[in-house]
Amino acid sequence: MNTIHLAQQSPGSPLRHACADCASHDWCLPAGLDAKQTKLLDCLTVHERFIGRGGSVYRSGTAFHSLYAIRSGFVKSTMTLDDGRERVTGLHMSGELIGMDAINTGQYMCDAVTLEDSSVCAIPFDELESLIRDIPALQQYLHRMMSREIAHDYGVMLLLGSMRAEERVAVFLANLSKRYAARGYSATRINLRLKREEIGSYLGLKLETVSRVLSRFQEDRLITVQHKDVEIKDLDRLNRMVNHHDAHPRASRQAVRVVAAAPARVQPGLAKIIAPPPARVHVTPDLVF
Template sequence: MQSACSQCNLHELCLPVGMSIEDVERLDALVGARRKVRRQQPLYRAGEPFEAIYAIKLGWFKTDVLLEDGREQVTGFQMSGEMLGLDGISTEVHTCNAVALEDSEVCVIPYDRLEELSREVEGLQHQFHKVMSREIVRDHGVMMLLGSMRAEERLAAFLLNLSQRFNARGFSPAEFHLRMTRDEIGSYLGLKLETVSRAFSRFQDEGLVAVQQKHIRIQNLTGLRRLIQQPAAR
């Protein structure tokens, strides 16, 4: 099924930002197809040849890598309007797994054709560089989480990040459903499952959030922000 970037309700979050109508139409022709990925199924696996990048049209994904001891380390969670597949650009093979957290749909963008069009369309090249920069900034944010924050600060920063991303898509920034498990959250934040559960319980006891299984309602946004702004105890 052909996907029209110009008519997509996520176009402001994806590659066509700032491009002229004519250039967006050229990108429409570039996007080969949409691909549906069932829950818990991979979009791609580490070691597979890199051929395309993917714009998430619907749904959620996680990326992870396999550690030497056989455990999976979650490296990110991606939602609609975000890109997957950039990990394969430098080596021409994917360096991580991308697995759907729910039934999802992506727009397939062949990378060789994207490169060719980027050389002709200045706006596309500029926007693609912005997308890659956004990924680098996100990676730096994760390193900050793992390197300098206590457990509750990490979870607060994670919830605030989700809140901002939902808000950017026109959804409630204060009430949302988690697609990932607490174990996956712990893997991403460098925390044990029990630590994640205790932090959620404390947030609920202090009136910061209301938690019902995977449903989250942020009751005190300022309190969550204050938690990650306060100096760490020595």
Template sequence: MTKLSAPETKTLFNIPALKASCSAFSLHELCLPRGLAQDEIDHLDTAIGQRRRVLQGERLFKVGEPFRKLYAIRYGHFKTVHVDASGDQQVTGFHMTGELLGLDAISNDEHQCDAVALEDSEVCEIPFDRLQKIIGQLPTLLQHFHRLMSQEIRREQHVMLLLGNMRAEQRFAVFLTNLSLRYEERGFSPTHFRLRMSREDIANYLSLTNESISRIVASFKKQGLMTVDKREVSLLEIVRLNSLAAGTEPSAPLR
């Protein structure tokens, strides 16, 4: 089957003919466990609230807001941003179709970050109190949420490694290969996609300067690892990029 290019995401998902419930679409296929029986899927549908459109630049939720719902991204992309007491912002993650937002708020009942749409997007709202009742009746769903929480912990650990131990070029290689893998899991091309986030957001996320990102991109292009046309990215040497991300292949010195 021919893979779709990631830039087609919005066109693919934002069509009027898709009237099915979230559990029959992106939520069931990507966010929640596969293999549920039909009666379990029907039961799960009762937890799904309304769909919500979030325009580019709008906040889905912000730090300090009471936690009431989880949000499954039906289509589109978001960034999460932590704002400290002095007002400085740190981008903590980028999120795409099929992923859940709001898991970090479960522990203390309020959101720990802002979630901002990187493009016009749509989410399925999942009232958490309603979901908790259903989880108690569906052991498969409980196991899946344990896995999601584990993934959230690993993501936090991964960011700490990015900020602490990796060279600048390695951080950027990890960023690219992570996007590649996540797009491939969704049936899109792992080697050609459009960056929804700005270069400034990428630099902030990786704790690098904009100038460093520009030098790394120029270096990767010179090495034949990638091409860039505005925000359209093609990964030409995915094996080498994976080796660079893993730290098993040295990168060329930046100039």
């Protein structure tokens, strides 16, 4: 069995909290682990960083050393296109793990920027790699995270390409609602965090289209909107819009086939440690965003 020594906290070093004491432990690395296994996570040399709004978690092109668990706050991931435009590729919240797209290349593929004052835990990947050999449940958690990465990369373009603007915005709102509810917050009162143009970038829509759809939803008494605050007035109707696949069954099936066949994006040396699960990965609105 590999031995990982507990790092000593030195004066002035980043604050370190036990994983078991973290409010996000139900969605982060400890998810599915027993008390003894969770205690082993505290042997990792994890550094907690406090980052103000608009601060950088990591930058595209920098060397990959750590995965980042969001302890509190919200983070967006973006890529800069050849013409200089910024494309939003993800919206992440507490308990979610980011940086996995860098495992294969050895460098981060996008920018991760905080949308509000946030704290993140930097988890050294070499230490995590050693630890998961001894904790199968942790390996299974990484399987799920990698499956979501694969589904995002190979499924979102197919699914969004077949959806109308109203469906895209509905999926976005319904997904935020479920993620808020899973963390004990209201499922019907959400803060968008992103600006309208950022939502459009994320969903492949123009700013004007996003504004028009939100206004239409408000006129239809589906939601009320005040700046970035949205109250969902009819959650059942919103979910019915999301679950209505008649408009894009072919794209949905194609996305499932592509995702199921896609290899995990890991370095050859990690293949035996973080092997992709054999089961089919089904693309759903929960998984895509």
